[in-house]
Amino acid sequence: MASIVSRAGWGARKPRTAPTRLARTKGVKVHYTGGHVDPRIVDDHARCIELMMQIQIHHMNGNGWSDFAYNLAACPHGRLFEGRGFEVMSAANGSGLNTDHYAILGLVGNSGFTQPNSALLNALRDGIDLLRKRGAGPEIKGHRDGYSTDCPGGPLYAWVRAGAPRPDPLEDDVSADDLWHKARIKRKKGTLEEREVSPASFLQELEMEQDAQSVQLDRIEKMLGQLLAK
Known part of the structure; x- marks a missing residue:
């Protein structure tokens, strides 16, 4: 501290x-x-x-x-x-x-x-x-x-x-x-991928990732709903 x-x-x-x-x-x-x-x-x-x-x-x-x-x-x-x-x-x-x-x-x-x-x-x-x-x-x-x-x-x-x-x-x-x-280091299929980014593009990509994660969660909820309905 x-x-x-x-x-x-x-x-x-x-x-x-x-x-x-x-x-x-x-x-x-x-x-x-x-x-x-x-x-x-x-x-x-x-x-x-x-x-x-x-x-x-x-x-x-x-x-x-x-x-x-x-x-x-x-x-x-x-x-x-x-x-x-x-x-x-x-x-x-x-x-x-x-x-x-x-x-x-x-x-x-x-x-x-x-x-x-x-x-x-x-x-x-x-x-x-x-x-x-x-x-x-x-x-x-x-x-x-x-x-x-x-x-x-x-x-x-x-x-x-x-x-x-x-x-x-x-x-x-x-x-x-x-x-x-x-x-920007991401895990993809067990490997690490690193890319150079500018501050502006970094902030833009953060926002895009947040949107993508939200869409992915919606898809998962729908899949779970379909499985529970069977």
């Missing part, structure tokens, strides 16, 4: 107002920064702390919010940061949507450091599991689900759509890009 950097540990400002309590949600929504993240963040944890402080300043001074928007944040060093914390409403999912899901931020952007590494993905998963223990339901969604935005970016959204899997613990590092390809 990822260690948690407290608000005092990363130098968080005090919120302007007390957070709104929220004991239960449908699940968790995953976010990214939406801006440039210096690639050197991977080798320097101090840059994670600096980025957290910058985001809070933007949220409070730029957006006029009462505090850092997310419940938790995850960094490429495998650590979690306490944001608004547990059992409180976030301000990250969009107007009218914050009561449905808690929010967790991955410290990746749309330029610079864009591919979450295995440490960040594991920390995100740890954060989701912790939020589930404190009131979150089973849903894991991206910010773009139900809101017009690119967040959480292609790599993280593909990871979310793949079920937010943990990277292989036997591998030194696995990016979300690696997980696109690993998710």
Whole structure:
């Protein structure tokens, strides 16, 4: 389980107002920064702390919010940061949507450091599991689900759509890009088939597979009904 950097540990400002309590949600929504993240963040944890402080300043001074928007944040060093914390409403999912899901931020952007590494993905998963223990339901969604935005970016959204899997613990590092390809390994007649896919085609194929599985289940139900009728 990822260690948690407290608000005092990363130098968080005090919120302007007390957070709104929220004991239960449908699940968790995953976010990214939406801006440039210096690639050197991977080798320097101090840059994670600096980025957290910058985001809070933007949220409070730029957006006029009462505090850092997310419940938790995850960094490429495998650590979690306490944001608004547990059992409180976030301000990250969009107007009218914050009561449905808690929010967790991955410290990746749309330029610079864009591919979450295995440490960040594991920390995100740890954060989701912790939020589930404190009131979150089973849903894991991206910010773009139900809101017009690119967040959480292609790599993280593909990871979310793949079920937010943990990277292989036997591998030194696995990016979300690696997980696109690993998710396409299928068993066919006892053999493994692997194909290269792009993020967009991966998401499209996931949707097609879900439709195909639904059709297959309908066929199985009809067959069972025919057998029982005999």
